[in-house]
Amino acid sequence: MTTTQSQMKAVAKNGHIRLQSTQKRKRMTALLHTNGHEVRFQIDTGADVSIICKKYVKREPAMKTTQLLTIWNKTKVKLEGKANLRATDPRTQEASDLRLAIFENDFSCLLSLKTSRELGLLTINTDKRIAGLEADTVIAATL
Numbered sequence: 001m002t003t004t005q006s007q008m009k010a011v012a013k014n015g016h017i018r019l020q021s022t023q024k025r026k027r028m029t030a031l032l033h034t035n036g037h038e039v040r041f042q043i044d045t046g047a048d049v050s051i052i053c054k055k056y057v058k059r060e061p062a063m064k065t066t067q068l069l070t071i072w073n074k075t076k077v078k079l080e081g082k083a084n085l086r087a088t089d090p091r092t093q094e095a096s097d098l099r100l101a102i103f104e105n106d107f108s109c110l111l112s113l114k115t116s117r118e119l120g121l122l123t124i125n126t127d128k129r130i131a132g133l134e135a136d137t138v139i140a141a142t143l
Contacts, residue, residue: 032087
């Protein structure tokens with residue numbers, strides 16, 4: 001989808017002007033059932049780790065960890081733990097075992113690119129990828 005000029009507004013901040021979309025951002029999400037909860041995950045193709053909020057995880061399956069995770073804005077965040085959870089797609093009733101990092105409850109639940117592909121939510125058409133760019137050689141001639 002391309003953004004037209006009517007969908008953009010100029011925003012001035014610190015003497016700089018930038019364009020900002022006036023449309024609401026659409027998020028790709030997936031609804032999964034896990035641990036007796038209906039959990040909406042945001043599909044984040046830039047994420048290396050899938051995360052779930054602590055409120056959706058029972059104590060027993062959680063594994064403690066001292067790992068820190070660097071999030072999108074370069075902030076380091078301490079994980080509450082890790083969990084291997086069975087998640088079911090309510091549409092297909094297909095169950096999958098997911099390894100998830102556990103965060104405090106104020107974070108969004110995310111599915112990484114790898115997990116989204118494993119669940120069949122995303123398909124990458126590798127035959128359509130750009131493997132590299134080449135420039136034509138231009139020879140300047142003077143007459």
